[in-house]
Amino acid sequence: MKVTSIARRALVRAGAAFSVVALLVAAPAGAGATPAGPTGPLASEVEELLAEHPGGVQVSDNAVAWLGGRILVVMPSPGEAVAPKGLGANVRYPRARAAGLAEPADAAEVRDVHGCPSGTTKKDNYCFYENRDWGGSRWQFADTCGDEASDWGFSAKTSSWVNTDTDKTIIAYAGSSRLWDEPENSGSKYVGDAHNDKMTRWDCRKD
Structure with missing residues (x-):
């Protein structure tokens, strides 16, 4: 999978307004340099993810961002x-800034629903979760409307979800089969046995 094809698909489906991912404000000016390769306790997982889905950047011990922070795991x-x-932990501020991201100094400023940024701090977010009860890895999308889950490493790996978008319904599919709808400002702690680990793509409907 080439970076250009990933970027083209995501940008074509993106919403008209561009904004950075939620939770984020200007980073400290004195932040130091970051090593070139993945580091931290999840370095091997990050390295594998970037090898399979190029074009991303590690922005903390826990997070990888693509397309200017519009897509984040x-x-x-x-x-x-x-x-x-x-x-997450140990934000790489130079890389986060370069990716259009930075972390707020005060965690109390963060508004979220099970980790998915809420509309009070940033509109147009929706998140998919690896496990039920909003557990495991979180794939977070801002100002996008649809894509293939395989492009970001979680095809047939979704068990729960949150949609904090204020004017968009997300529609999940397994191939051409419609699995569930995600109305604005809603969530599900478990998609159900019939739909668990089945989602391969999604689309959206503007409300």
Whole structure:
């Protein structure tokens, strides 16, 4: 899969308004340089993800971003069942800035629904979760309307979801079969046995 094809598909389906991912404000000016390769306790997982889905950048111990932060995966720290809010631990500020991201200094400023940025701080977000009860890795999308889950490493790996978008319904599919709808400002802690780990793509309807 080539970077150009990924970017083209995501940008074609993106919403008209461009904005950065939620939870984010300007980073400290004095942040130091970041090593070139993946680092931290999830380095091997990050390296594998980037090898399979090029064009991303590690922005913390837990997170990888693509397309200027419009697409983000946040992985749980070792021993944890749920991905952290925001970008997670040890944000790589130079890389986060370059990717259009930065982390708020005060975690109390963060508004989210099970880690998915809420409309009070950033509109047009929806998230898919690897496990039920919003557990496992979180794939977070801002200002996009549809894509193939395989482009971002989670085809047939979704068990729960949140949609904090204010004017968009997300529609999940397994191939051509419609699985579920995600109305604006809603979520599901489990998609059900019949639909678990089945989603391969999604589309959207503007409300």
